[in-house]
Amino acid sequence: MSLRIGVIGGGGWLAGALLRPALAKGIIDPAALILSSRKGAVSGFEAWPAIAVTSDNQTLADGSDVVILSVRPGDLDQLTLDLRGKLIISVMAGIPAADLATRYSSDRVIRSMPNACAEWQQGFTPWFATEAVTGSDRDIATRFFAASGKTIEIPREEDLDYFTALTGSGASMPALMADAMIGDAIARGIAPEIAEMAVRQLMLGAGTTIALGAAKPGAIVREFYDYGGTTAAGLKAMMDGGLPQAVVDGLKAATDRARAYAIRQSAPDA
Ligand SMILES: NC(=O)C1=CN([C@@H]2O[C@H](COP(=O)(O)OP(=O)(O)OC[C@H]3O[C@@H](n4cnc5c(N)ncnc54)[C@H](O)[C@@H]3O)[C@@H](O)[C@H]2O)C=CC1
Ligand SMILES: O=C(O)[C@@H]1CCC=N1
Numbered sequence: 001m002s003l004r005i006g007v008i009g010g011g012g013w014l015a016g017a018l019l020r021p022a023l024a025k026g027i028i029d030p031a032a033l034i035l036s037s038r039k040g041a042v043s044g045f046e047a048w049p050a051i052a053v054t055s056d057n058q059t060l061a062d063g064s065d066v067v068i069l070s071v072r073p074g075d076l077d078q079l080t081l082d083l084r085g086k087l088i089i090s091v092m093a094g095i096p097a098a099d100l101a102t103r104y105s106s107d108r109v110i111r112s113m114p115n116a117c118a119e120w121q122q123g124f125t126p127w128f129a130t131e132a133v134t135g136s137d138r139d140i141a142t143r144f145f146a147a148s149g150k151t152i153e154i155p156r157e158e159d160l161d162y163f164t165a166l167t168g169s170g171a172s173m174p175a176l177m178a179d180a181m182i183g184d185a186i187a188r189g190i191a192p193e194i195a196e197m198a199v200r201q202l203m204l205g206a207g208t209t210i211a212l213g214a215a216k217p218g219a220i221v222r223e224f225y226d227y228g229g230t231t232a233a234g235l236k237a238m239m240d241g242g243l244p245q246a247v248v249d250g251l252k253a254a255t256d257r258a259r260a261y262a263i264r265q266s267a268p269d270a
Pocket of ligand 1: 008009010011012013014015036037038057070071072073075078079091092093113114115116168169170
């Protein structure tokens, strides 16, 4: 993209995970990219020395056509900027597009929810656009997010709080299952390095099967269940033990936390 892009919080975890694939694929021109961090220095971009780095966010904004907001929600109040005439792309959990439009004086806001699997070009980024967002703005967002995985525009902004839980959480929730499996294997006397190798490979195989196979996840579960063997006994014990409900409860807790960010930001004494 020949557009000038500024990323506030560009030295952070998610910004790096999104930017490196886009730079590696030539979707973003490093000479037209400026990153800000509180210290004015970032790491992880040594392969692209043309990238500019600043600690002055208004300088970044003045030199950019598109400003990506990638600071933590709790740091937003410290960020006072004028982004008049700019396209704002937010990756921040919980912060409503209308709030960003008011704070930063631009009604062209794309609010998104990527995840850190972007680093592996396996991200998923749903996004919502305000009314003033143009077709070419949409094209910019699509090309940027598609560089690190799948992306889709969604019609209802409120669903982004749920996607924050469902997919914004990235590898963490499957990793909880993987870690429980590794811990159990070790407790049963399997050498830790073999337990880790086994479960990491299982996750790769299972992830590939779930993502790319013809059968939907529910059909995979049913196939093993109906087979009536050892796995069916294990699945039944997990279901009876409340694993599906624990997943529902976890997604609700994460969604509620995302919604609470918006409430806190809009509260008069926030
Ligand atoms: N990490 C993740 O897996 C995901 C994060 N997000 C969202 O992305 C945003 C960034 O998250 P992370 O990258 O994880 O956080 P992070 O803490 O790794 O990065 C945030 C960066 O912003 C910098 N920063 C804070 N205030 C600043 C300011 N005024 N000017 C310039 N830089 C400033 C910090 O120094 C830090 O380097 C958050 O709003 C989060 O909700 C969304 C989806 C996934
Ligand atoms: O855990 C978090 O708050 C960040 C935002 C969405 C995913 N990770």
